[in-house]
Amino acid sequence: MSDGDTSLNVSYTAFLGTRMVATGLLRHVMLNVKDSLDENERLQLLIFDDRTGKQIDVDIRGMAEDEWDQSGGQTGSLPDTVLNDELPRRAGRPKLGVVSGEVTLLPRHWEWLKSQPGGASVTLRKLIDEARRAGAEQNKARASQEAAYHFMTAMAGNFPQYEEALRLLYAGDNDRFFHSIREWAPDIRNYIQKLTVDAFSER
Structure with a gap:
């Protein structure tokens, strides 16, 4: 897939020629078109990211359904929380989220x-x-x-x-x-x- 985008929450739309054949989450789109198209049709299939309108590059030939079950972005640990007493104190009314500054x-x-x-x-x-x-x-x-x-x-x-x-x-x-x-x-x-x-x- 181009741009390294593996988000499971992004919507995609697949076209075969000028006909829209599937839309939704990537896994849904792939599973819907994988078994319904012959080899030549799959080569003509274009899939677009609904956020950007850009075509993505995916090879669905020979992919099994469980491979899509395992797809997704990598997760990592969240950064350590900064203790309150480590934060610099700023002027204003911090309890209200108000911070003072200079305006000329x-x-x-x-x-x-x-x-x-x-x-x-x-x-x-x-x-x-x-x-x-x-x-x-x-x-x-x-x-x-x-x-x-x-x-x-x-x-x-x-x-x-x-x-x-x-x-x-x-x-x-x-x-x-x-x-x-x-x-x-x-x-x-x-x-x-x-x-x-x-x-x-x-x-």
Whole structure:
């Protein structure tokens, strides 16, 4: 398997040509396709990581079911717990999870912060939380776009409107993107819809 990923909690989807033949945990996917496909079909089978849209490399020929029972990531011991008295003491209100720090602002910034309900500290925390949420949404959208890109490159490179669909994907144009792939094979189209669930921000 590529990327050394042996997580048992990751979902995968298998395609035979343009037809989706199995989806779910890797063991489930492998056991479903192993005995139902002939040798030539297995060579044409492509399996994708549902998180990244990337194809994984797995050889299922001759594998027994009990081999999948034994698969999984290696476990290791957790690091020793650090005793409380070994932790450096920090200023603030540690029981509340509050830690003090230094912030340098211009006078007009301080004046605005102090005029906000709750004062400067409350306002700063709210602003930071909002920025973190916005950043998280942007990261989700980017990851969703990249997953769709990887899958489309592997499976739809010769499909009509392929390049236009990629452009619309990164432009964030939801309606026109799905319109551009409307003639693609249904299973391909449905999987792309699954991968792009976070790709388009609401407008």
